Amino acid sequence: MRRRHMVSLTQDKQTLCGHSATEQEFRRMKMFPDRDITCKRCLKLYQAHLEKSEVKIDSNTHLVKARA
Numbered sequence: 001m002r003r004r005h006m007v008s009l010t011q012d013k014q015t016l017c018g019h020s021a022t023e024q025e026f027r028r029m030k031m032f033p034d035r036d037i038t039c040k041r042c043l044k045l046y047q048a049h050l051e052k053s054e055v056k057i058d059s060n061t062h063l064v065k066a067r068a
């Protein structure tokens with residue numbers, strides 16, 4: 001079975017782990033639920049992205065509070 005990749009968050013027609021995908025594949029990938037992703041590299045990168053976003057949101061909140 002082919003591995004299911006997650007789409008890149010910044011690049012068009014590319015998976016999160018850096019593979020290129022056709023437009024059709026890319027569109028299909030976007031519809032996969034997170035739990036269906038079987039590429040470990042994609043999962044790891046996605047997890048890292050989530051953690052980074054949380055930190056970002058957190059520091060933004062502190063900034064707003066400091067200004068208020």
Ligand SMILES: [Zn+2]
Nearest residue numbers: 005017039042
């Ligand atoms: Zn992948």
